[in-house]
Amino acid sequence: MGAASEAGAVDAIIPYVVAGETAIFYPGKRELSYWPTEEHPVVVRDARAIAGRLDLETNGFLVLNQPTALTDFSSAEKIRQVYYPEIEALVKEITGATRVLIFGDIVRSDAQGTPDSRLPARGAHVDYDEPTVRWWTRQVVGDEEAERLLAHRHVLINLWRPITTVEKSPLALCDASTVEMADLNRSEVRGGLDDPGRETMCGFNLQHSPRHRWYYVPRMRPDEILAFKLCDSDTSRVQWTGHTAFDDPTSPADARPRQSIEIRTISFFEA
Numbered sequence: 080m081g082a083a084s085e086a087g088a089v090d091a092i093i094p095y096v097v098a099g100e101t102a103i104f105y106p107g108k109r110e111l112s113y114w115p116t117e118e119h120p121v122v123v124r125d126a127r128a129i130a131g132r133l134d135l136e137t138n139g140f141l142v143l144n145q146p147t148a149l150t151d152f153s154s155a156e157k158i159r160q161v162y163y164p165e166i167e168a169l170v171k172e173i174t175g176a177t178r179v180l181i182f183g184d185i186v187r188s189d190a191q192g193t194p195d196s197r198l199p200a201r202g203a204h205v206d207y208d209e210p211t212v213r214w215w216t217r218q219v220v221g222d223e224e225a226e227r228l229l230a231h232r233h234v235l236i237n238l239w240r241p242i243t244t245v246e247k248s249p250l251a252l253c254d255a256s257t258v259e260m261a262d263l264n265r266s267e268v269r270g271g272l273d274d275p276g277r278e279t280m281c282g283f284n285l286q287h288s289p290r291h292r293w294y295y296v297p298r299m300r301p302d303e304i305l306a307f308k309l310c311d312s313d314t315s316r317v318q319w320t321g322h323t324a325f326d327d328p329t330s331p332a333d334a335r336p337r338q339s340i341e342i343r344t345i346s347f348f349e350a
């Protein structure tokens with residue numbers, strides 16, 4: 080501890096899975112979950128300060144200035160009409176993909192009374208693995224088109240945006256260049272993405288490694304977006320950007336609840 084003397088960096092606690100444990104997470108009924116964690120003190124650095132040097136293929140994530148035209152985050156229809164196309168265009172721009180599928184938008188808050196399924200997620204994790212990306216592709220475009228698309232390189236990227244400036248429970252990201260396969264423990268998510276009936280999805284939880292380098296965007300604003308890569312069918316490339324909500328020690332006592340929207344994308348690179 081103590082390294083947080085660097086401007087914008089904070090000393091914080093990151094919940095990691097106990098090494099070797101396969102967690103089972105029920106986002107909508109959290110008391111049913113099996114997710115043994117251990118807390119590790121880490122320095123969480125200011126990603127905004129290095130935004131210009133970040134590279135999706137090196138660090139696994141980007142901090143972007145990206146205002147949205149969406150104003151009503153409570154409308155699933157508006158999200159589809161306004162937000163999906165914006166995100167599709169953005170992801171094409173940052174990846175060079177020929178095709179981008181969008182799914183899994185979820186608005187989260189830690190305001191009192193928020194259902195479990197939409198609370199922040201605490202515990203360093205990577206959602207999802209390659210079979211789940213393939214499954215999602217089939218869900219979105221059907222078996223035939225999925226088979227055609229999945230013959231090409233495919234990459235899962237989440238996009239995370241504040242709805243109001245974040246004063247508490249921000250999202251921390253672990254620089255993917257500091258994550259190794261040996262840090263990953265399989266995990267299952269049952270009834271995820273705000274749908275209790277959804278099939279089991281698989282991903283990973285991170286076990287602690289002293290190599291991990293954590294970042295967040297202090298007082299992140301609604302015109303900023305985090306883009307982070309979770310899975311890449313090209314296994315030689317950097318991927319597995321671990322992430323978790325955490326307590327920011329600089330949060331004011333009367334901080335407003337965190338409100339955010341995240342959305343998932345699968346990029347395809349057709350020849």
Ligand code: OGA
Binds near residue numbers: 199323324
């Ligand atoms: C995500 C995620 C957790 C949170 O965007 O994939 O895990 O607390 N978010 O916002």
Ligand code: FE
Binds near residue numbers: 204205322
């Ligand atoms: Fe996640």
